Amino acid sequence: MEMETQNGRQELLIEPNRQALHYWRDVWEYRELFWFLTLRDILVRYKQTAIGVAWSVIRPLVTMVVFSIIFGMFAKLPSNGVPYPLLVIAAMLPWNFFTNALSESSGSLIGNANLLTKVYFPRIIVPCSSIIVSLIDFVISLAIMAVMMFWYDYLPDWRVVTLPLFLLLAFLPIAGAGLWFSSLNVKYRDFRYLVPFLLQFGLYVSPVGFASSIVPEKWRLLYALNPMVGVIDGFRWALLKGSSELNLPGILLSTVLSSVLMITGLWFFRKTERILADVI
Template sequence: MNNQDIASQQELVIEAGRTERQYWKDLWRYRELLYFLSWRDILVRYKQTAIGISWALIRPFLTMLVLTLVFGKLAKLSSGGAPYPILVFAGLLPWQFFSNALSECSNSLIINTNLISKVYFPRLIVPVSAVVVSFVDFMISGMILLGLMAWYNFVPSWRILTLPLFISIAFAASIGIGLWLAALNVEYRDFRYIVPFLVQFGIYISPVGFSSSIVPEQWRLLYSVNPMVCVIDGFRWAILGGESTLYWPGFTLSVVLVALSFVSGIWYFRKMEKTFADVI
């Protein structure tokens, strides 16, 4: 090897990120890694289970039965003319997607420590892949909703066409808040204990087993600070039709908060991303 070859090798520099401008281009370049991480997590989640991916159907179905019994049969809350199991599942479906996404997203960086500390790629791919996996479960669980509609001979109205809008809001809320929790969990490991509590507590302050219309009018706007209120109400408005209505001031407030959490989540994650490899 001559001196010229040695000199040329010494000029080779491996960069963690070529430029700030190219970060978003790198996301597209590493899109196959997003697919690989998502597919890996789907396989690992149900590995060595007797019934495999059927758990994505059993868990929400049993939860729906419990909530229907408690709120529909015992508390005898109104369903607005729709079958109560459908009302419950129309709220449970987006909630389980959101709660699973937060749980998986918050731990995603810690679980992939070896990958993050050794190989460069846009770290944003890791928590986003966790949300994608939760979305797969969401799509599978949606089969239960179709089955309930068939069982009760329930035919949705034209509003069902707006459902992708509310799914997009749920997706944005999951990513925005999930990015905050993922970055904070790297810096402060206390969040591994806080997140399960927040998820467990959240189902009680979200209108999953009941309609948000039972909340007194003077508290509706404050109640809508919870971003899942607008998502669940939107799902029910799209799926149930009929007497189901949207509280537009609260819906607008929730959408604004979701947009802020999405933008700020990306900003904070990008701010902390450079330190992940060192802290982990």
């Protein structure tokens, strides 16, 4: 809308629709911008790199080998009859998706500061496009696991059709945490140092290098307070013929906590979005 300043000049003030219905309609109308930002981030991600997309192959393979040696060969932790590399790679699918998406989305608003201060569009498009970019690495890791399953002659059964459900469950904490940290990173710039620490800590308290079966039964529900526990167990159950136990109370708890994280993240992001141009 137009407004008159003290010196008599007319200026154009661009402001978002505050009503929720109008806001989500704006998100749909700006869908082309969403795909443009996604494609741009994909191209920039591998631009001027020595081996390009190969990084997405090397990282999960190296991590899988290290975890298999430490936990499988040296610690001799149980794998429930599954080749230990498969146990690890099945957990790394959702975990790497989570870490990559959270790392990218948490700094997405700061990285697009010039764009955010010039024109109006629903700001939620920016962190969401960063999350979609992380699906590239997920697909590559899924292809690596498919090759390994053929190598070990350990093909999935009917449970694999439930994999999209657990992928959807993974989206909830990813989107919720991404919205929280992208907003907090704008208001408090030192949060960019907190995210890597939390991800490193989360790696040790999530069943990536080991099976959840080693956790004592009395601590299972408390352990499931980590939303990624239910997601990782679900991926293993779907891909490894149900060899990993599916803790239904834990899955339910993870779903509830992830939903709360998503809802509160969306609420806080919308609250921060109104003052974004002033503090960025």
